[in-house]
Amino acid sequence: MFIVSVCSLKGGVGKTSVTLGLASAALHQGVNALVIDLDPQGDSTLGLLGEPATGVDIAEVLASPRTETVDRAITPTPWAEGAASHLDIIAGSNRSAVMDSPALSPKEVRRLHDALDKRTHQYDLVLVDCPPSLNGLTQMALSASDRALVVAEPGFFAVTAADRALKLATEMREEGIAPRLQPLGLVVNRYRPRSVEHQYRLAELRDLFGDAVLEPVIEERVGLQQAQGGAVPLHRYEGASGQRLTEDFDALLKTVMDSRQNS
Template identity: 85%
Template sequence: MFIVSVCSLKGGVGKTSVTLGLASAALHQGINTLVIDLDPQGDSTLGLLGEPATGLDIAEVLSSPRTETVDRSIVPVPWSEGESSHLDLIPGTGRSALLDSPAPAAKDVRRLREALDKRTHQYDLVLVDCPPSLNGLTQTALAASDRALVVSEPGFFAVTAADRALKLASEMREDGIAPRLMPLGLAVNRYRPRSVEHQYRLAELRDLFGDLVLEPVIEERVGLQQAQGGAVPLHRYEGASGKRLTEDFDALLRRVLDSRQHS
């Protein structure tokens, strides 16, 4: 089971869009996947189920990380109907905000790792959609993860935000809190190739972070929002930009999975 935290320091960069694009690519490629919605806004839950969660959620799992609680919280996603692989979800709700301490205790940071160790369902890939901060919930996700995928946009604040997120991942590994964690890299999202500002910021990110800036860069395309608004996987979306988006997320997923070879 390969666990990847999808995180960012600030909201509005399309972190959930990247999570759902990767989930769609994984389903399309026959990879059994679990999405964990740690963001109190619950956008991944809404995008995958088409409605807010009503049963057990991730807050319940973190409060009581027992096998029974974990297994009962996992719900199948309608996207996987008729597919050869399955896509499941541990839903997120606003209740998880109560657990998002800016200075979490070490035992709390380990709770997601403990919970995932106790599940009986089998997955090839776990994608954790983190809140747009580096507080307790994100640290809990990173402590359980093999890789940290930082989502950024090509904007003025992108460099500082990306740098802080990558440094947190390194510090947690060095401190022994996240022993398996490695930085996967920066997924640059919402890029507008005709924008001079975006061209400049993307070049700045590449100068500073080098190979950590992942290819492909995800361009801003309306199809991503339309697919999510319809609660359908990107790979079934038939709009004009669908083919380019699916190719980009298939390629990004390959980068994610190829990173398993490095430790």
């Protein structure tokens, strides 16, 4: 099982959009996947289920990381109905916010790691949608993960935010908190190719981070929001921008899965 945390330092960069785009690509390509909604806002839960969760959620999993709790929390998504592969979710909860302290003990940081070790369900890929901060919940996610995928938009604060997020992943591995963790790279999202400011910021990110800036850059397209607003997989969206978006997320998923070979 390959675990990837999708994280950012600030909100509004489309972190959940990237998570759901990758989940749609995984379903389309026959990759058995689990999404863990670790963001107390629960946007991935709404996108995948079409409504807030009513059963066992991530807050209960973290409070009691036992096999029974984890297995009860795993919910099949409507996206996967009739599909050859699984796409399940452990739903988000605003109650998980109480665990988002910036100063957790080593035992607390390993709660998600311990929970996933006790599950009985098997997956090819686990995507963890982290809160837009580097506090306790994101640290839990990184501790359990093989890769950290940082999402940024081409804006003024992007360089500082991306640098801090990538450095945290490296520090957690070096300190032994996340021994398997490697930074996968930086996804630039919501890019507007006609914007001079976005062109400048993208060039700046590439100058500073080099190959860590992943291809493709995800352009800002209305289809992504429309698909998510309708709680349908991007790969079933029939709008004008659907094909380009699905090609981009298929390519991004290939980069994610290929990174397993660099362990």
